[in-house]
Amino acid sequence: MSFGRMPIANGFLTREQFATEYFFDLQVGFCESCGMVQLTERVDRERLFNETYPFFTSTSSRMVKHFTEFADEIRTRHLTSSDPLVVEIGSNDGTLLSSFAKAGQRHLGIEPSSNVAEEARRRGVQTLCAFFDESLAKRIASEHGPADVLVGANVMCHIPDLHAVAKGARVLLKPEGVLVFEDPYLGEIVQKVSYDQIYDEHVFYFSLGSLSRLFEQYDLEVYDVRPLEEHGGSMRYYVGRKGRHAVSSAVEDLRAHERALGLHRRDTYETLRTRIERSRDALKDLLVRLRKEGKRIVGYGATSKSTTVTNYCGITPDLVEFVSDTTPIKQGKYTPGVHIPVRPHGEFSARYPDCALLFAWNHAGEIMAKEPQFRAAGGRWIVYVPQVQILS
Numbered sequence: 006m007s008f009g010r011m012p013i014a015n016g017f018l019t020r021e022q023f024a025t026e027y028f029f030d031l032q033v034g035f036c037e038s039c040g041m042v043q044l045t046e047r048v049d050r051e052r053l054f055n056e057t058y059p060f061f062t063s064t065s066s067r068m069v070k071h072f073t074e075f076a077d078e079i080r081t082r083h084l085t086s087s088d089p090l091v092v093e094i095g096s097n098d099g100t101l102l103s104s105f106a107k108a109g110q111r112h113l114g115i116e117p118s119s120n121v122a123e124e125a126r127r128r129g130v131q132t133l134c135a136f137f138d139e140s141l142a143k144r145i146a147s148e149h150g151p152a153d154v155l156v157g158a159n160v161m162c163h164i165p166d167l168h169a170v171a172k173g174a175r176v177l178l179k180p181e182g183v184l185v186f187e188d189p190y191l192g193e194i195v196q197k198v199s200y201d202q203i204y205d206e207h208v209f210y211f212s213l214g215s216l217s218r219l220f221e222q223y224d225l226e227v228y229d230v231r232p233l234e235e236h237g238g239s240m241r242y243y244v245g246r247k248g249r250h251a252v253s254s255a256v257e258d259l260r261a262h263e264r265a266l267g268l269h270r271r272d273t274y275e276t277l278r279t280r281i282e283r284s285r286d287a288l289k290d291l292l293v294r295l296r297k298e299g300k301r302i303v304g305y306g307a308t309s310k311s312t313t314v315t316n317y318c319g320i321t322p323d324l325v326e327f328v329s330d331t332t333p334i335k336q337g338k339y340t341p342g343v344h345i346p347v348r349p350h351g352e353f354s355a356r357y358p359d360c361a362l363l364f365a366w367n368h369a370g371e372i373m374a375k376e377p378q379f380r381a382a383g384g385r386w387i388v389y390v391p392q393v394q395i396l397s
């Protein structure tokens with residue numbers, strides 16, 4: 006399926022940069038032989054992850070709590086040897102690893118965006134500014150010894166060469182070591198029509214079926230899975246050397262669920278395409294109608310995901326006045342492609358709009374809990390996942 010020309014999802018820019026903005030064709034395809042859903046054109050990784058990367062995990066208090074709990078799970082379930090080592094791929098601002106740093110446990114973060122890597126170091130998290138692959142895994146193993154856990158949160162789906170990660174995991178992990186990672190789950194994307202998960206950074210949209218086929222090439226297997234609510238519906242996968250870990254019943258349950266959803270069938274994605282087009286039309290029609298009625302609409306959360314929504318649906322500044330976002334590096338800039346101004350949250354609360362278009366819908370619980378005054382002032386939330394609606 007094609008979403009047309011797209012800018013860099015996290016390419017928030019200044020007015021002076023409009024003329025040189027980079028665009029590419031955002032297309033996603035389904036491979037019938039390996040079962041993977043993935044982008045068919047990729048953007049160079051250095052364009053995406055560099056010293057101006059604007060996403061910091063710690064901007065959401067719910068995600069900070071989530072990663073504290075994830076760290077606790079890793080510690081109790083997987084770090085049972087003496088003086089264990091945990092390595093995180095794509096460690097961002099160190100939100101997950103800071104738990105290990107505080108506890109004085111051996112850890113190492115691998116983060117290619119230097120600005121967020123620097124933030125992690127400031128928090129006391131040991132961080133290497135690099136992309137993870139087999140040769141880096143060899144280097145880490147020789148300098149630090151083998152790892153007990155290799156972890157990735159919302160990272161694996163960003164890595165074009167998954168084979169390099171699988172090979173790296175084999176090189177770096179102890180024989181009983183575990184690769185544990187979580188990413189947005191394809192089954193949720195299909196069920197919720199959350200097509201905004203599709204953008205340049207997300208090269209892959211994983212299912213258990215596609216990952217199992219990938220890992221079996223390296224004598225690795227997914228031996229456990231855990232569904233998560235984070236990021237609109239994610240899946241945590243536990244991967245180890247084949248035969249080293251008991252395979253949980255959750256794995257077979259998820260296989261059955263995927264068969265029932267038809268994730269292995271082409272027609273599932275043809276139906277999804279139609280549902281995405283309907284969602285696009287419904288959202289655009291709603292915004293146009295509200296504007297004709299004289300309503301002010303402001304976006305909430307300048308997410309990467311919103312770049313797909315605004316550009317694919319044609320949501321321009323005449324429909325959405327500005328987008329409120331708490332991330333300083335995004336404020337004062339414009340959203341990619343459609344160039345809606347990004348403003349600090351203070352501008353949202355100083356003069357509430359009639360409607361807030363919830364681009365950060367994956368943080369809906371956290372956001373709505375802290376915005377009771379918007380509702381009290383008569384403001385209404387517009388959401389588009391799982392369907393386009395004004396919340397009553």
Ligand code: DWN
Binds near residue numbers: 160306310329332367
């Ligand atoms: O995979 C990825 C995920 C994990 O994070 C990356 N490729 C990039 C990023 O995706 P995203 O930008 O879609 O993530 P979020 O977490 O949905 O972004 C939320 C945005 O909303 C941030 O810019 C912060 C902002 N925000 C806000 O203004 N007020 C967030 C909260 C919770 C708030 O209360």
